[in-house]
Amino acid sequence: MIRSLTPALALLVATAALAADPPKPATPASVLERAPAGDWAPVPLDHLMVMELAGGGRVAILLAPEFAPGHVGNIEAMAKAHWYDGLWIDRVQDGYVTQWGDPDDKKPLPPGAVEKLPAEYERPVAGLAFKALPYRDTFAPQVGLVGPWPVARDGATAWLTHCYGMVGVGRSNSPDNGNGMELYTIIAQPARQLDRNITVVGRVLWGMEHLTALPRGQGAMGFYDAKVKMLPIVRVTMANELPASDRPHLEMLRSDSASFDAWVHIKANRKDDFYVRPAGAIDLCSALPPVREIK
Amino acid sequence: MIRSLTPALALLVATAALAADPPKPATPASVLERAPAGDWAPVPLDHLMVMELAGGGRVAILLAPEFAPGHVGNIEAMAKAHWYDGLWIDRVQDGYVTQWGDPDDKKPLPPGAVEKLPAEYERPVAGLAFKALPYRDTFAPQVGLVGPWPVARDGATAWLTHCYGMVGVGRSNSPDNGNGMELYTIIAQPARQLDRNITVVGRVLWGMEHLTALPRGQGAMGFYDAKVKMLPIVRVTMANELPASDRPHLEMLRSDSASFDAWVHIKANRKDDFYVRPAGAIDLCSALPPVREIK
Structure with a gap:
């Protein structure tokens, strides 16, 4: 850990030094x-979701139809219908997750989105360009990358992993009632025990600090104990529906x-x-x- | 991820249900x-440090003299001399660390504390009651607990690991100039690449949210780019020097x-x-x- 900025800047300067230096x-x-x-x-715009928060924070989330086509389709239908607009960040549990959506779990879904979806916890490796990392993993026989995604695999099956910034679909105890009404992201250490227990749908690519630097919820499991404490969601839009000047260029x-x-x-x-x-x-x-x- | 609070409470209630239920x-x-x-x-008070922040946040940090006796001695001398009082949280880098101390790196140290200390990156396993976890680790042949501490080992050598909430001693590029003038804690995923490159001295046991829910620094590497943006440290005290009514009971x-x-x-x-x-x-x-x- 660099003790102060000065030596760090010195290091950055040194890295960019002239070829004449060693x-x-x-x-x-x-x-x-x-x-x-x-x-x-370039990050493709067609599966990039942009969440604008009260106070001006903008969060860009890349969705993963390769791994969760049903849930991604639902979430995109909800975003296109502006279903998330006016809802809230309703949970920030320190060391674990930030979650957003409808805290009352009762806002009707728009046409094109459904209440219940079959779990999409894993998929066949076949058809994926899996690039293995050559290091041991605690949870899976092998881990690596598939395009932009962190993936674990076990024989012929692959699944997205709960790394910092990855986004999943909240559900109750029934595996088939996650639909996108509540989404969450991991804000601390990986929560790999959730892998293959929840449908993972994407990753926060930009603006993560708008989801991590929030007051922690004081209710059970980090839920806010009053709506007035929740941060409002101004708008959630698919990036390709934004005016060109307003799209993230990542x-x-x-x-x-x-x-x-x-x-x-x-x-x-x-x-x-x-x-x-x-x-x-x-x-x-x-x-x-x-x-x-x-x- | 629980979708809303209601089913979670139902689960808690069910867990505490009467023996007559299945x-x-x-x-x-x-x-x-x-x-x-x-x-x-009980968490012993003699190596428990309490940091009080502007705005009322209280953070309790347990120090690890078993692993870093020199650095812990230095930090405790500085805390007892109230050296940290009036300094700042000067760095919050999203996904990585929160750091505090003297951003100018020039406040004179009090009697009993020294400017340079030999690195304490590892120690012999001998003398430690090492309890292995029976799972693979990416970085070390074996990991486990030693009393309250997360520890990795490699043959006869053991070291503290950079988990969420663990506290280390900032240094510049020279391994022997960490002294406690800048301390940091991991606020996101583990930073295990720092293991054995920095002296780790303890763990935030309580009040971690006062170090994680802070605005991220906008300067290079998450340093705040102006002192007015830094959160002041009101006071740092060893717990056993606080009035009894004011001590953390953990x-x-x-x-x-x-x-x-x-x-x-x-x-x-x-x-x-x-x-x-x-x-x-x-x-x-x-x-x-x-x-x-x-x-």
């Missing part, structure tokens, strides 16, 4: 800076690129000045493809 | 409720107790109504001994 070991940041443009891919490092491989390798084997002992490994949730905003 | 599977919460008093241990589940074993086992193998597929494993950072406040 070469500095690569850092995750320097790998990203040097990545060719083609190793970044790029994500392609997980099938050489730069991604280098970035993962350097994260697992830090040799820049600060580090005295490279970890020799990286966990799946620390290997989510980096995202940048194009201004 | 028995409900245990939950982590029910294991804690049933734990005999002797499986809980208990922690003993990691050498049968209740702890049951709690870990149930967390790794949830069979209560919500879960359809137990994970079959738990990661070290999800197995930090639970803490409760005695009112």
Whole structure:
């Protein structure tokens, strides 16, 4: 942990130093800076959802129809119908989740969305370009990336994992009543015990701090104990329905690129000045493809 | 993820139902409720540090002299001299750390504290009652608990791990200039790549939300870009120097107790109504001994 900003800036400057200086070991940041443009891919707008919060926070969530087509279809129908507008962030449980939607669980769904959907906890590996990480995982025989997604697999079955920023569909005790009326994201350590118990539908790509830096709910399990304490959702829109000037312009490092491989390798084997002992490994949730905003 | 509070309360009620009902599977919460008093241990006051923040937040941090005697001694000397009083939380980087201390890095240390300390990144396993967790870890051959602490080991060497809420000592690029002038805690997923690269000194046992629900710093690496944006530290005190009425009264589940074993086992193998597929494993950072406040 850098003790203050000054040495950190010195390090950043050193990393960008002239070729005449002795070469500095690569850092995750320097790998990203040097990545060719083609190793970044624009985040597609058709499955990108934008949530605008009271106070001006904007959150961009990429949805995963490859893993949860039914739930993603439902959520997109709800977003297109502006079903989420005027609802709330109703739960912030420290160390666990931020959740939003209809706290009363009774707002009627719009045409095109249904109350009950079969669980989409896992899918066949077949048809997926699975790129394995070469490190042990506590929960699954193998983990890796499928396009932008952190994925665990077990033989022929694959599933999305509960990493920081991943978004899932709240449900009650019945596995088939998650429909998108309540969504949540992981705001602390991964909650991998939820994997294959909940339908995971996406990842917060931008604006995560608007969901983490919130007062914690004082009710049971971090629910807010009064509606007046909840942060209102102004509007949820699919990005491609926003005016062009209002759309997020995000790029994500392609997980099938050489730069991604280098970035993962350097994260697992830090040799820049600060580090005295490279970890020799990286966990799946620390290997989510980096995202940048194009201004 | 529970969709709303109502079914969750129903579940809590069901868990406490009369013996005449069919028995409900245990939950982590029910294991804690049933734990005999002797499986809980009072958190000792002599190495408990209390940080009071502007706005009324109180944070209790247990220090680990078993792992970092030099740094803990320094920090305790600084706390006893009220060195931290009037300083700031100067960095909140989303997804990573909250950091506090002297952003200018120049406040003179009090008598009994020194500027440079040898790194305390690891120690011999000998002399530690190491209790292994029976699950794979991505970073170390074996992980487990030593008293209240999450520990990784590699043969004869053991070290504290960067889990959510663990506290470390900021340093610059030189391994021997961490002294406690800047401390940080992990506010998101574990940062295990820092293990054995930084001296870890303790864990936030209470009041973590006062360090997580803060505006993120807008400067490089989440440092606040102006002092006026930093949250002031009113006072940092060792708990046993506080008036008795003002001391935190905390208990922690003993990691050498049968209740702890049951709690870990149930967390790794949830069979209560919500879960359809137990994970079959738990990661070290999800197995930090639970803490409760005695009112």
